[in-house]
Amino acid sequence: MVGAFAGDSTEPVRGAAQLWKTAAPPRVRFFYWLALQDRCRTGERRHRHGLQPTDACITCDQEPETIDHILLGCAYSREVWVTWMDWLHLPNVDVRPQLFMEWWLSNRKRVDKHFRRGFDSIVFLIGWMLNARTFDGSTRTTRELAVDIRLVAEDWRMARYRQLGILLAGR
Template identity: 40%
Template structure:
């Protein structure tokens, strides 16, 4: 079921809420600001290629696609990264089939963490005029699951590479 990707993970509640809002297209992207006649950037601040939409930021942006590729490779995941035509829930439904049952909740949690960290990088670019950095985002994504595991998501350690 699609809701399981968001609500049945070890992700913190703020990340789950972000994904719920993103799924409902309620996040303040440039496209949403434009629809309301509010000031916005003409293109995505992460890739400077297309108009910024949630679909673009989560999986269509070249920046986020590289982050997906890097993190899935780091996790030694056998599934392909989401395609720019995918949406997160149908992609996860397909990827779940290639994931052993004991690892599914952990992989689902990571599938929420990646767009969340891309969103945070986007916000850093918008509000702090930061330069986009794939290396910074991937490093933060690699550190975060260990914090979640220490906070109680012990099953998340099953999908993390040993260091």
């Protein structure tokens, strides 16, 4: 399978197969492919390369801004996740800080199989919007971002991502 291996390693990248099957725009899947390999432009990475003076998260200013922190570790991000998991009636989804891809792969197993592909799509959308918010200088509250995510989710659903519609229906 093309793209299942990172660099010269012969070890498959955990989550690559599920990532490429997720119903999301190609640019979003590519972003997650970079995230899987820790190749996103984060504060930690820019600081390491001498491009900025600090690696602190611009949202919470409490921890280094890594991709895992942006997507799940930041208190702001976790609040958005909790809001969405409540809206979707998915109480079994754990939003404690951890490696994002490990979190996604373990939590997708906790979702009913009928909703799993939609869950994958909404996870990718929420993470995409959290990352974009980090870099667009937005000062939206978590509730405002959650509503914006809902609007984009509706656009994705109308565009062709049916699985997302199944998850959102009646919720």
